[in-house]
Amino acid sequence: MKKNVIDVKNMSFCYGNFSVLEDVTFNIREREMVGVVGPNGGGKTTLLRLLLGLLKPASGTITVLGEPPEKSSHRIGYVPQHRLFDPLFPVSVLDVVLMGRVGRSRGGLFSREDRELAAQALRDVDLFHKSKEAFADLSGGQRQRTLIARALASSAELLFFDEPTANVDSFAEQNIYNLLKKLNEKLTIIVVSHDVGFVSKYVSSVICVNRLVHIHPTSEINGKSIQDIYGADLSMVRHDHRCSEKGHTWVNF
């Protein structure tokens, strides 16, 4: 039986008087790949930040890897969007990946082990040959993979992705999702994405966030549920689901 890695119970969050998330309850088991979808402003990023311990819930509880999120956050590999970075910042690809080790190394300097783990992470994302290049000189897809390598170098047990395929071309997008699938063999993965169709091809369940939060196995996603999430009439383009029924797990909602 797989353990729960994330447990959220009756959690609510608001900015001042403005309620963002209401009475959220769900859990995620280990080695699941879960997509988080919903309209802009629906609370996807807020949910992610709550799970990372960067925000505190107004009520209810969040447990990540058996601890409150602010204590377990160093065991999470967070992969933000690459376009948030200053293109003029002078760092090499290897420098960025080594930052994944900074929280782990006690002293000021990197050990040989740190360097080996960073090199391995770069091999995992197939960017080892670029390690000496400037981060700013890479393409969007390569930058995103560098940030994935940084998360891997931190020996994380859980990976969080915020729009991993935003601002990359379709070839790189495919490449990144294949990489996620490979990583999912060992790690639990949560992917925030605006692209319901694309996500549902890869993930085993989908968390739908629009103030209220529901979690569905991917096979259950249909026109009605998407309309509920986005609160408007939408036409659905059916993608072929690759997830088998067996891979889906029922989660309470």
Add this chain to the structure above:
Amino acid sequence: MGQFLRDLQTYSFLQYALLAGLLTSISCGIIGSYVTVRRITYIAGAIAHCTLGGMGAARFLQKEYGFDVTPLQGAVVAALLAACIIALVKYYGSQREDTVLSAIYSIGMAIGIFFISRTGGYNEDLMSYLFGDILMVSQKDLLLIGALDLIVVSVVFIFYNKLISVCFDEEFARISGIRVELFELLLLLLIALTVVLLVQVVGIVMVVAMLTLPCAAAGLLVKRLWHMMVVSILLCLFCTTGGLAISYQPDFPAGATIILMAGLVYFVAIALKKFGKI
């Protein structure tokens, strides 16, 4: 130039000035690189102007009441205090950051001018605080400059990896378990110390130029932060030494000449980059 080299062998004030330039360049290149990549020149500017308060107060206490304090020491206290206030406001205050910086900037200067007006004797000090007077550096100042330099270099050497992580991606650093607030405060304190060193060399008004122009030029030429620091140090050395040498014989203002050199270095670097030499 010949006059400069001849006098350098004879006059200790010129040797002190050269040495002050050399020592300051080290801190300036390192901390200026952080200031430039983190885009916080306006914070450095506010701290610089605020040092006038400390210098004026120290000068007043020294002249009127015979306290054993120098304006440079006063500047250290004022700069560190300003850095702490800025850090506190950033993390715990709900005020607009630029409003607070403007307040620090102008209140600091007002305090300085107030004390200077109450201090007897000539007020030629004010000009040297504002526009620098590298030729007036004393042996005692030189010791303080050396000590501050040592602090800046060793702290950056120890915490280089943590500081670069915080500068590059604050959120990731926080999630990794780094105490971001602590390192931001540390960086502000280091900026404060470097600002004090530079005030002596180029004056309050022109500190920001030294913290950005040579470092921005270096940033155009190299691609890693520590490479940028090394090149910045060399460019700062070139500007301070060159500015001092050029200004000496015709009696140009040294601080202004140094800044013009820095401006020249920056534009040459842009031109090199633009026309594809690098």
